Amino acid sequence: MRIGIGYDVHKLVKGRKLFIGGIEINHSMGLLGHSDADVLIHAIMDAILGALALGDIGKLFPDTDNTYKDIDSKILLKKVYEIMSNKGYRISNLDTIVVAQEPKLKDYIDIMREKLAEILNTSVDNVSVKATTTEKLGFEGREEGISAHAVVILERKDN
Numbered sequence: 001m002r003i004g005i006g007y008d009v010h011k012l013v014k015g016r017k018l019f020i021g022g023i024e025i026n027h028s029m030g031l032l033g034h035s036d037a038d039v040l041i042h043a044i045m046d047a048i049l050g051a052l053a054l055g056d057i058g059k060l061f062p063d064t065d066n067t068y069k070d071i072d073s074k075i076l077l078k079k080v081y082e083i084m085s086n087k088g089y090r091i092s093n094l095d096t097i098v099v100a101q102e103p104k105l106k107d108y109i110d111i112m113r114e115k116l117a118e119i120l121n122t123s124v125d126n127v128s129v130k131a132t133t134t135e136k137l138g139f140e141g142r143e144e145g146i147s148a149h150a151v152v153i154l155e156r157k158d159n
Contacts, residue, residue: 001092001153002154003153005047006148006150006152008046010042012031012032012145012146013030016029016030017030019036020038020098020146020148021108022073022115031145031146034068036072039098040096040129041077043096043148043149045080052087074115074119077116078119081119081120085157088157091126096149098132099132099140099149100146100147101143102143109131113129
């Protein structure tokens with residue numbers, strides 16, 4: 001068994017679509033980033049890479065490489081999944097939280113869980129997505145950005 005944690009944050013800006021957990025969220029602002037800035041997928045990738053002691057997504061997919069400019073983060077997550085699988089691991093449990101004052105995410109949670117489980121080739125029962133506000137405190141509370149946290153447990157595929 002291996003455990004990894006991930007964290008990511010992106011600034012909210014006008015003129016970009018908002019992607020969280022592999023789906024488009026209806027909102028007046030989107031997240032700024034080199035890729036599509038899917039903060040939840042980025043935290044998940046860092047958790048998986050951390051569990052495998054392979055660094056972080058910046059090491060694998062640097063923002064100095066135009067190959068990844070505006071790329072769909074689901075494509076990057078699939079690459080991280082393939083690395084994990086090739087090393088002989090699968091998802092045992094993934095627990096995540098998105099911190100955003102707005103938009104409210106409760107109506108999107110189950111869709112996110114299904115999309116993430118599909119990409120990670122695991123049961124939706126192994127994927128938890130939660131959302132919270134900060135009661136208007138901090139950068140998330142002021143709607144300047146959104147952050148996400150992820151914890152993953154990987155197990156050997158032969159177990």
